[in-house]
Amino acid sequence: MRVFSCLVEDHNLYLTALAAVICVLGAVIMARLYRKVRASRRRMRWSWLFLGAVAGGATIWCTHFVAMMAYRPGVEITYAPFLTGISLLVAIVGCGLAMAMGSQRHRLSPEAGGVTFGLTVAAMHYVGMAAFTADALVIWSPVYVAASLIAAVVFGALAFAQVRNTVSGLKTYIAPGLLVLAIVSLHFTGMGAMTILPLAPVEGAVTGDVASALLAVGVAVVGFLILGVAIASHALEDQTSRDSNSRLYQLIEGSVDGMLVESEGVILIGNAAFAGLCGVPVDDLVGQPLERWLDEEARSADGMLVQGALTASDGEAIPVEVAVRAARRDDGAGHYRIFAVRDLRARLAQERRIVHLARNDSLTGLPNRVSFLEEMERRVAQSGGQQFALFAIDLNRFKEVNDVYGHGVGDRLLIHVADRMMTTRTEGDFVARLGGDEFMALTPVTSRLHAMEAAERLRSAIMEPMQADHADVQCGAAIGIALWPDDAREASVLINNADLAMYRAKAALATDVCFYEEAMDEAVRDRRRLTQGLREALDNDRFELHYQVQASLSTGKATGFEALLRWKQPDGSYIPPDQFIPLAEETGLILPIGEWVLRAACVEAASWAVPHRIAVNLSPVQLSHIDLPRLVHQILIETGLKPERLELEITETAMIAEMERTTHILRQLKLLGVSVAMDDFGTGYSSLSTLRAFPFDKIKLDRSFMSELEGSQQSKAIIRAVLALGESLDIPVLAEGVETRTQLEFLRAQGCDEVQGYLLGRPSRDGQNNTDAQADLTVDAAEASQAA
Template structure:
């Protein structure tokens, strides 16, 4: 009796065994990677990857088995019956395909392991069908124990393979899944072969129509080639797919989804390259702003705004010639770049831009007309860096917008001097908060009757690394124009409230609020969050507003002020007397304080009108029971005048200059103020 278990050691050609293990490794890697891809692609590609995984897996199982069989050299006449040999290949592919289909059908359910079990059982089915076609001059029997072990081992390892690939999230898990399938195929084959017992019998004749080893070898080679080719195709397909995905995501990252134009990220990459290529030649950076865009959005809706953008930019793309670059960097902001040798080339380009932006845009039966504000800066005349050139193109564009005549403006250092500084301020403000360049100072507010410290007005200061100390009169308007005031205003409120929590109650803090910030729909809610975050009592916070917001949008302003008052926060009218409707607004809005503008105090004693205004405002405040605070008190004469007229509160250099946080804390702890202390306090806060 001859057992294969013994002849595995002494009667096998290990070249075939090695080849079997090699093709098993390659095929297992191919099929499991295809299976993994099938679980992570769209439905349209899912079936294709499952099919390829099943074919690769089935051919791998079959090839491994018959390559190993070719390495087996029994000392009896033998051959391979064609029908069962081909049937075993078909069964290997079908069961492998079914297993991968089941395992790939669910995201996380038990179907993953069930599919792996089907693959493992398919290995056994292929093996024993293939062995049914193995004909020898004798009888073939099996050891039931080893047969059972081989079937169970193959099924379990198949389950482990699909489990690791489908449920594992690391590369190590993927390798473990491939290794489990290799082990499952190899263990199934060799343990099942170990169960074979061959008893030579000269009376058993081997039919002549069987396939010889050489014929089977040719068939195995053909299938092996198919496995290798499928593996190569899979690898190339994956590489191409990854390249396509990278290209797709890069396109999405570098282009505006609405217009298809390059976006701000693409501009950051493209402009330095073009500037580098422009060495020795001229390069025009052109800033473009779409006029009336906000109006169209507000009046006709965002669908109309989108239609204007898509139609305008479609015309613009059609108007571009080779070497020109055009991108959308914001809602209605664009930038263009062009290399040139004559100025008229840039003007011709600007004319094409103006034409594309000025043609009517259609949405249904409606037609929308727009125009473009265009500013041009040139390298090297106007700057050597991208930041300089883009900033100066913006400055020229703002000048074009002011002209409102449809013309474009070249950057002019003299004409844009003020705009240039505003541009520098705008750039610096964007990073002022994160860089810690902003700070608060606090100016004392005094009760003239009770002779005590009531609180402080929080005043914003900015020290720019590039511009030095910048006056609030310079940077606040820029912050409002650019919208940066919203973030800055939040920061000021939070810092002022946080500082005030360190002072003894009821010392309060007054904070100026920009009209831009106040008119945001969520201002009251944001104020609530800041009070909760800092822990400051609402009654200790005073919001100062100017008449600007009351004149421009009285209805919305009244709604917001009522919400603020409902929180318990006090509201003061700042710069009273300088507006156009001061008296009427006192009856319409719920103010807790009136602040007389410093210009009247400065004119006191020189202009009779100033004296009359101050006296009238103080008297009006008394009749309406609204406290009046005089700003800019700097002399004893002014203080005496206010005291004689029974002015409630005052602030100014006479009582102390704006101080830092630690000094404000010390003053708040002292809490009182006497006339004899005025000089000492002024020195302390100087």
């Protein structure tokens, strides 16, 4: 009742109402600025903090002194100017400190800031009251003073805590109301704590009309200060908002993806890319609900990539990828979400194309090897014992088309063949291209006759001519047929069997279609196993070199050794060279094998105590390799073998194939100091032009003449002719295959220079120890010399 009576009886109600209006307006401005301080980043926070401190301090001070102007204690009132100014400074500094504390990130920071605000209101009030003097004795009630402090602190803490909560509507005015209660409750409770007893006037104080005028001017100035702060905060907020919107617009407009900014479900900004997806102008996007364009799944993206759909203006559903990022405005006015929307149509189409290319041939569009194997496994798993046929198809004369018309026409022919096979297929047929001119087909059949009819249908489709460059281009087909489950119980075996039948059809002259037959295709299977074995033998060092002695008939002494390649099997047996050497030449393995033989022979010869010559056979494939002289030179350097101790043997057939090129290579070898011998002379062309084209160091007479020597006069005549030819050309002749004394005596009588064969010694891994036959030959040579 004391506070109430002070308000009603001792105050001018009009001025009191004016103080209340100033307090309310200032509290609204202060609460708004405090929210800005809490929401702003560091760069903008100081600006908002300064304006909030000025607005809050001015509100407290102006409310207090307008209420003091309304106060009528019944005595002359005076004010000390210095303390009055200090009270304003205390209010501003205290409000700034309260806002700074309340904007920290600690959980209780708002309450701490509210307590500081309450203490600030109390400090300003009582400093202002210290500037208040009158011709009376002023008595204070401690209870009322304490009550005013408690009210200011409690309401201040509640007000600052309320600002921490995100509210909207009328609830936003709860914090300003609590601030008003903090200020008003302290002022009027503090005024109720004061009792005035009249006394004599105070000298030196500003009194009467002068004091009232000065106070009115001060209140007006501070009131305009509050108005200025409100205008400044509005201008700053507007500028900050424009800057924020400008940065957002620049950000989203510079993106190649569709981007938009949304707040509370409404589009604020959209870029041209997003407008293009929607099919509307950019200006038409602003203000529209987001759900008009994006479905629920796309709108619900929260910090992750999601796939959704965008509904264009024409109703088309466009697949999109959406990423969303939540952010707050620089001015702390609220939060918004930035949507990045990427059109997935091109990517999905590319993914479909990649999947198609992964499973289909890029040229013909037919299923590729992957698809074929999957289909094969599926049919095998679902066959249930039902028969189907696998066709392995290889085009005939396709290489000729490429060579004559070019690869462009060849590609068109492959497309034509694929289209024809797809056109003529029946229900259940599956056709795939495995690569090059190789195709595979699957079809359900009931008998071998049915399978043959299907194969003929495919062959007829393939042989359909294609018009190209004013000519009919055509190719044939070799087709191998394997039947499930008659020919195999596994998919891989069935494919292999069909391939075997196809290779047999390709080699056959009478037919282009062959069924798999185990007995007839076993040779091809053995050939494949032999090829694989060659590779493994080369990788695992399973080859051996055996050495056969070569001796002079005139002296009986060994002149050298020929290195012979042997392939030892795990059971201790050997595969004859005439079985695996031709296969190595066909597969290209002869090059690494020949290099191994040459290097191993040179290493062995370099270790011999007696410097005998080592002879190594060269394959025609090796001889055609332009890098052969460099390889020989490198091996001689690595092994330390002298070039004159190495003799390379070549066949006449190898020279005839490419005479000019081969002669060039042989001359390079001769320049290294290596000797070159013509092997198997008499079995090939035996052209004298070959001997004339290159100065061979030796002629080796083929072993076939020795085996027919005793029963054939023609063989004797040929041997005499070759020996006479060698003598005329001054080229030594070595006879191979000498196995009997009769053959040896005949060769000695005819003037042969050197011999080689089982009579002298069988090939062994250590040629230097093969000396028994050489000793016998030395004795024979001595006896022949004495007889002469």
